[in-house]
Amino acid sequence: MFLKIENLKMQFGGLIAVNDVSINVEKGEIHGLIGPNGSGKTTIFNVLSGYYKPSGGKIVFDGKTISNLPAYQITAAGFARTFQNLRLFSSMTVLDNVLVGMGHHAKTGLWKTILNPVAVQREENIFIEKAMNFLNLLEVADFANELATSLPYGSQRRVEIARALATDPQIILLDEPAAGLNEIETEKLREILMKIQNTGVTILLVEHDMKLVMGICDVITVLDYGKKIAEGTGAAISNDPVVIEAYLGQEDL
Amino acid sequence: MNTTSIFIQTLIGGIGIGSLYALIALGYSMVYRSMGLVNFAHGSIYMVGTYLGIIWYTGLVLGLHVSYPVAFIIGVLLNGLLGVLLERIFRPLAKLDLMFMLLGTIGLGFVLDNLAVIIFGAEGFAVRSPLPNAPINIAGILVLPQMLLLICVSALLMVGLQVFLSTTKTGKAMRASAMDHDIASAMGIPVNRMNALTLAIGSGLAAAAGILAAPIVYVNPAMGAAVGLKGFAAAILGGLGSIPGAIAGGLVFGVVEAISAGFISSSYTKGIAFFVVVIVLMLKPSGIVGETVIEKV
Numbered sequence: 001m002f003l004k005i006e007n008l009k010m011q012f013g014g015l016i017a018v019n020d021v022s023i024n025v026e027k028g029e030i031h032g033l034i035g036p037n038g039s040g041k042t043t044i045f046n047v048l049s050g051y052y053k054p055s056g057g058k059i060v061f062d063g064k065t066i067s068n069l070p071a072y073q074i075t076a077a078g079f080a081r082t083f084q085n086l087r088l089f090s091s092m093t094v095l096d097n098v099l100v101g102m103g104h105h106a107k108t109g110l111w112k113t114i115l116n117p118v119a120v121q122r123e124e125n126i127f128i129e130k131a132m133n134f135l136n137l138l139e140v141a142d143f144a145n146e147l148a149t150s151l152p153y154g155s156q157r158r159v160e161i162a163r164a165l166a167t168d169p170q171i172i173l174l175d176e177p178a179a180g181l182n183e184i185e186t187e188k189l190r191e192i193l194m195k196i197q198n199t200g201v202t203i204l205l206v207e208h209d210m211k212l213v214m215g216i217c218d219v220i221t222v223l224d225y226g227k228k229i230a231e232g233t234g235a236a237i238s239n240d241p242v243v244i245e246a247y248l249g250q251e252d253l
Numbered sequence: 254m255n256t257t258s259i260f261i262q263t264l265i266g267g268i269g270i271g272s273l274y275a276l277i278a279l280g281y282s283m284v285y286r287s288m289g290l291v292n293f294a295h296g297s298i299y300m301v302g303t304y305l306g307i308i309w310y311t312g313l314v315l316g317l318h319v320s321y322p323v324a325f326i327i328g329v330l331l332n333g334l335l336g337v338l339l340e341r342i343f344r345p346l347a348k349l350d351l352m353f354m355l356l357g358t359i360g361l362g363f364v365l366d367n368l369a370v371i372i373f374g375a376e377g378f379a380v381r382s383p384l385p386n387a388p389i390n391i392a393g394i395l396v397l398p399q400m401l402l403l404i405c406v407s408a409l410l411m412v413g414l415q416v417f418l419s420t421t422k423t424g425k426a427m428r429a430s431a432m433d434h435d436i437a438s439a440m441g442i443p444v445n446r447m448n449a450l451t452l453a454i455g456s457g458l459a460a461a462a463g464i465l466a467a468p469i470v471y472v473n474p475a476m477g478a479a480v481g482l483k484g485f486a487a488a489i490l491g492g493l494g495s496i497p498g499a500i501a502g503g504l505v506f507g508v509v510e511a512i513s514a515g516f517i518s519s520s521y522t523k524g525i526a527f528f529v530v531v532i533v534l535m536l537k538p539s540g541i542v543g544e545t546v547i548e549k550v
Contacts, residue, residue: 051435070438072442072443075440075441076441083436092425092428092429096425099425100442101440103422103425103426103441103442163440166440167440167441
């Protein structure tokens with residue numbers, strides 16, 4: 001098993017945000033995580049990326065328990081993520097934003113920068129080339145030297161994905177990547193996600209755009225009030241009465 | 254001597270002392286930016302840094318008299334190490350309310366001040382200048398060589414810092430980590446280590462300022478109080494959290510101080526300088542450079 005979330009529980013004071021959730025993610029799949037607002041999707045992401053320590057259960061990735069590692073080591077273990085609200089480094093260029101994600105692969109540290117600037121420059125050039133590849137993949141290479149925040153919204157979203165890919169992840173957690181995108185941009189995003197899957201990166205996707213989710217996810221897990229209520233292919237999920245009730249119930253409010 | 258050359262001479266003095274304030278202000282601003290913490294022990298860290306360098310130069314350690322540049326480097330590095338230790342102390346503090354940060358850092362300042370009194374005694378000493386003590390005459394303007402050294406080395410350090418932060422990988426990682434802790438750690442950047450580096454650089458710059466100023470000022474365990482306060486005022490004046498702001502704030506503060514001492518009255522220097530800070534902040538609350546300060550929650 002590639003990524004195994006075992007009986008995960010996350011409690012904030014009296015509020016149980018995630019209650020005994022187990023999810024298995026296979027290597028190379030696009031795994032959807034859906035559910036009404038407040039069902040615990042982003043909380044699971046935050047536990048996965050190491051911002052919260054789980055109140056119970058554990059996360060095993062490639063045979064190793066990672067739920068007790070600090071966030072930066074989880075990244076080093078092969079996790080990357082994007083955020084619901086855009087959070088690019090605002091006073092940096094698009095290229096620098098992506099380069100920051102590559103820092104932990106650098107073999108040249110601070111001392112080498114001072115003692116052997118040539119080797120460092122060589123490494124830097126390789127990094128820039130790689131970063132440009134990611135920007136090309138996400139079709140935002142034209143903006144490389146512009147300030148990240150000066151880009152149109154849809155492009156900023158793609159820069160965020162490029163930045164996450166730059167950490168060279170085995171699995172990427174995307175938190176509502178289609179939020180705020182128009183139909184054409186969403187279609188583009190779908191193509192990009194397929195391209196990312198083809199490079200061998202596993203995708204865990206939180207998304208409200210059902211058309212997108214149903215269209216590309218191999219497996220979908222449905223959450224409601226912090227509990228897993230269903231799991232299966234898009235077709236199976238959309239006919240599951242429990243799932244329909246969870247969504248319609250919310251609409252009645 | 255005419256008024257113009259007196260004015261220029263005063264201005265140079267102001268830039269000299271202003272460089273000192275700027276280096277201190279940088280320490281406040283960098284730490285605030287990256288940890289969201291105002292380090293009120295910074296004045297004491299400046300004093301400790303001064304001692305950590307000057308003691309090697311004046312023979313207080315085993316009677317050693319190393320050369321001034323070597324003492325300078327030793328002081329900067331040792332104070333940088335102190336900065337790394339401070340990160341461990343500040344890590345829990347940075348998560349608390351402003352009041353606790355205030356008490357914690359002020360308390361740490363007292364501890365450092367009193368440790369210095371215990372180790373070196375309450376009395377201070379004058380430091381012999383490594384350069385000739387007589388002012389040199391440049392086109393009718395008299396300048397102390399040590400003052401020129403202070404200005405030049407400070408300028409080099411500030412330019413170096415800017416280049417480091419904007420071009421090197423580590424510098425970019427530090428900026429990224431200051432902008433957004435969560436994202437930075439999701440990018441694989443060890444945020445605590447970046448904070449430690451920030452404190453090391455801030456403390457190193459404070460030591461550099463202190464060792465450069467030592468032959469001009471009087472070295473004693475209480476020397477950090479006034480400079481710490483003025484450096485803080487300078488950081489606020491420029492816009493707390495902004496690096497160009499800290500430099501601008503320090504220079505403006507120094508120049509205002511020198512001009513008011515030279516042309517109005519030396520007894521009112523502090524009053525006038527702080528009055529200018531108040532006026533500037535009333536007109537432009539975000540400081541001279543006025544970077545929008547990100548609210549850390």
